[in-house]
Amino acid sequence: MAQSLVVSAQEMDSQMQCAARVREGFPGRTYHIVTYGCQMNAHDSENLAGMLEEMGFAPAAQEEADLVLFNTCCIRDNAERRLLGNVSALSQRKREKPDLLIGVCGCMMQQAGGAQRLLSLCPFVDLVFGTHNLYRLPELLLSALSGQKVLAIGGDERGRIPEGLPVKRASAIQGSLTIMYGCNNFCTYCIVPYVRGRERSRRLADIVREAEEMASAGIQEILLLGQNVNSYDGGATFPELLRALDGVVPRIRFMTSHPKDLSDALIAEMARSRSVCPQFHLPVQSGSDKVLREMNRVYTRAHYLERVRALRQAVPDVGLTTDIIAGFPGETEADFQDTLSLVEEVQYDSAFTFIYSPRAGTRAAAREDFVPPQVQHERLDRLIALQETATARALRSQVGSVQQVLIEGASRRREGYLAGRTGRGMTVNFPGPSSLIGKLVFVRILGTGANTLRGEIAQGECSK
Ligand code: SF4
Incomplete structure (x- = not known):
């Protein structure tokens, strides 16, 4: 049976205190997160960004950031080689700017020997932590900012669930x-x-x-x-x-x-x-x-x-x-x-x-x-x-039907067009004003592209 094991309120309080110490002791810093892998990892990065902004860090391009954090994934082939290449590329910048902090987190760091391999090949990395320790970022970052090398992997394999983590969502829709x-x-x-x-x-x-x-x-x-x-x-x-x-x-x-x-x-x-x-x-x-x-x-x-x-x-x-x-x-x-x-x-x-x-x-x-x-x-x-x-x-099979579509943004394919998805998950491109972004509208499906649909805004009821 699955278990529910929530991180205690005292522990979350202690993380908030660390966050306050980072905010007050190290103001005006910037961050950049590089995310690999699945949607769960992308969402973990939203929590990492939320915590960093709570600590006063502002987002920046990778070349300008004071903290570059790689959120890794070990599911795909060659993931480790790609990561090592990208982290190694920062070694020169780290020499020129010694106070640049480089962190690596995510599930590759939980893999047996993953963190050790990374640190032996890229000894200039300051901060390494696994998925079970993600919520401890304020404490770990405070140590790294104070000049310590931080390694926090493993932990209880049942993991614990942190509630109430800050989040900076990539989309408002x-x-x-x-x-x-x-x-x-x-x-x-x-x-x-x-x-x-x-x-x-x-x-x-x-x-x-x-x-x-x-x-x-x-x-x-x-x-x-x-x-x-x-x-x-x-x-x-x-x-x-x-x-x-x-x-x-x-x-x-x-x-x-x-x-x-x-x-x-x-x-x-x-x-x-x-x-x-x-x-x-x-x-x-x-x-x-x-x-x-x-x-x-x-x-x-x-x-x-x-x-x-x-x-x-x-x-x-x-x-x-x-x-x-x-x-x-x-x-x-x-x-x-x-x-x-x-x-x-x-x-x-x-x-x-x-x-x-x-x-x-x-x-x-x-x-x-x-x-x-x-x-x-x-x-x-x-x-x-x-x-x-x-x-x-x-x-x-969708051509001729009228579908409810959530408009996600401007179409990347054509000027003046919007893009959204049907309930079934198919992408539709159709002409419309940008004021509709974020709205649910009915779209009549007129034709198909390679992997998408095209249509026009329709009045009235959805046909499915
Ligand atoms: S072992 Fe991997 S592929 Fe199988 S159910 Fe679990 S996450 Fe999915």
Whole structure:
């Protein structure tokens, strides 16, 4: 069962006192955060920025900042090499400006030996901390500003949940809200459970309060975040949480869901809810039962497809997206054909497709039956080609309908155009005045681009 373990009020007070000492003792400083990785990391950076601004730091370009903080991710291939390259590039500037502070945080620092490797190659780094210690930034920064080298990684692998952290949101229209942390699943290719610890969920009341604050600040769409968002267990189930949030903001999305926890109750709540968008990101990873077993995904192809059917029956216009790994160790051509046939059957709106690459310390990395790179690439190409056909079909299915669209900003494609997303998550470009940014409008879909829709503002009712 997921655990709720909140950082004590005394500890948060002590961090606030450290923040006040930084603000008073080191005024007029600037910061720059470089963020890698997923949306959870992007949201962690919003908390880091919020804490830094609370401490009197102002944002600045990297070349001018007094503090450069790298928020790392270890999920992607080559992440460590990229990070080391970018941190090393600051060594010259550090020599010219010795009071420049360089910090590295995030899940790569929680990885076994990650912080030690970084410090041996980049000894000029001043401040290193992992995800479990993020809320301690005021205390850690105070030490670094006082001339100490700071290393704060590890800690309780159940982690603890800091409530009430300051946040500086990247968007005034959409905002992320983390509802649970960590993962208990140990998929054999994935490093996340080793670096982010076991599942722990925030309390329902804390989540609802934060959502209400976001709504009061004008946020129109909330993205609920968690490594396994639908395994939420904070004194209520995930469908109960969605029920409690219904109507707080016009739109709610969530990611990432595990197929094993896609319950009938969640499907029923999606169908009933006024706020939850008809979009479901449901990573399948493979269509082969043998590969799914070896990945430790704990569901079968048949179970996955049955859940998709149940979801589509209850929410007919739902847009499905997924993650797929091509070339997992031991994957045969027949296994890969199973993946292609599943993709053909489900007809996803879009898919994040990856070539398998080993993560040190995971079970799959210890295998010896790796698929040759040229075979992996050739399979990925076939997978992408198939998905492109499905994406084009999904986009075309929207032509002629009228969709409710949240306008996110000016279109990057065309002057005088706006861009927004439908409830299903598709991007639409259409002409309109910038005064509409942040508003929900009805848009008639007129046609499709490569991965987007185009339309015109419509009057009246939404057709779906
Ligand atoms: S469910 Fe699997 S893929 Fe997702 S974070 Fe957990 S171990 Fe990784």
